[in-house]
Amino acid sequence: MGLSRSSLTSFLLLFLGLFVADAQFVPALFIFGDSVFDVGNNNHLHTIIKANFPPYGRDFVTKQPTGRFCNGKLAADFTAETLGFTSYPQAYLSREASGNNLLIGANFASAASGYFDATADLYHAISLSKQLEYYREYQRRVVEIAGKSNASTIISGAIYFLSAGNSDFLQNYYIDPLLHAAYSFDSFSDILMQSYTNFIQGLYALGARRIGVTTLPPMGCLPAARTIFGLDGNECVERLNNDAISFNNKLNATSQRLQNHLSGLILVVLDIYQPLFNLVTNSTANGFFEARRACCGTGLLETAILCNPLSVGTCANASGYVFWDGFHPSEAANNIIAQTLVASGISLIS
Secondary structure, X not given: OOOOHHHHHHHHHHHHHOOHHHHOOOOOEEEEEOOOXXXXXXXXXXXXXXXOOOOOOOOOOOOOOOOOOOOOOOHHHHHHHHOOOOOOOOEOOOOOOOHHHHHHEEEOOOOOOOOOHHHHHHHOOOOHHHHHHHHHHHHHHHHHHHOHHHXXXXXHHOEEEEEOOHHXXXXXXXXXXXXXXXXXXXXXXXXXXXXXXXXXXXXXHOOOOEEEEEOOOOHHHOHHHHHHHOOOOOOOOHHHHHHHHHHHXXXXXXXXXXXXXXXXXXEEEEOOHHHHHHHHHOOHHHOOOEOOOOOOOOOOOOOHHHOOOOOXXXXXXXXXXXXXXXXXXXXXXHHHHHHHHHHHOHHHOO
16 A cells, blocks of 8 residues: 555654755756656647646646646655755756756756657657757866866756656557567667667766656556547556556666766666555545546646647646646646655665
C-alpha cells in the first residue's frame, strides 16, 4: 500500500530536514527534455504541441496558462521549491530568460522532444541536440552577466535534470509503421541509449557534474495510451508497461557505466515509473478518486490543442484526478511524484 499524501509529505519534510543546509548550496537548476518539464519553450515554436491556452494553467499560481502541460505546477516546479528556490528557472526561449534571471539556471525542455532527434523534428520541437546548443549559448551569456569565475561556480555546482523517451515511443515508434518495421523495440531502445549517452557526455564536457534523469513512466497507464493501444479499456496496457520496464533497465545500466567512466560525475536515475504506477493502481489510498480518465475533456485522449476551452466534460476540480490530460499528471499527482524524486535523488544535493 502506498503512503497517503499527508504521510508522504511529512516523511519527506523530516527526511529533507537533514539535508537543508546542503540544498542551500545548489546555485542553479538546468532542465532538459520533453513536456514533463517544459515550462513554455514550445510557446515560441511553430508547433501544434502547446499548452499556452486555457484550461491549462487554471490552478497555477497566476491562474494563467504558461505552456506547462498541467493544470498547475510540474514536478520540476515542486522540486525547485523543495531545494529552496523562490522562483523557477525560466523557459530559455522566453523574454524572462535574461539578465539576473539566468543566474538561477534555465529550462530548455520542449514538449514532444525525445532522445531520438527525429521525434522532435516530427513535431517541430527542440531536439536534445539543440537543447545542448542552447545550453552552450547560455554559458556564454552568463559569463557576460556574472563573470567567468561566478559562471564556473554556477555551472559546476548546479543540478541538471533530464526527462525524455516517452514521446519517442508514444508519439513516434508505436504509431509509425515504417519505424516499427525497421527496428524491434530492443534495437530502437539501443538507439535511444546511444543518444542518451551522447547527451550526458556532452553535458559533462560542458561542466555538469550532478545530473538526475527520469525513467519512463508506466506508459500503458496513461489515459490516451489506454484509449489508443488498449482498445479503450480500463486496464493499463501491459505490453507498453513491460516495454517501459525494459527501457528503464537499460537506462539504469547505461547510467551506471557512464558514472563509472566519467570522473566526478554523480548520475542518478530518478524512478517515476513506480510512483506513478502506485498512484494509478492505489489511487484511493493516495487521495485520488479517478485514475483512468484525465480531467480535461472526456479524459480519454485530449492533450495539447485537443484540451481547450471548448473541451466538453472537463472536471471542475482536478485535485482528485491522477491525470490532467491524456498524457500528463495533474498538479496533485506531480506534487507526490516530486516528493519521491527528491527523496531518491538526495545524493545530488548531499
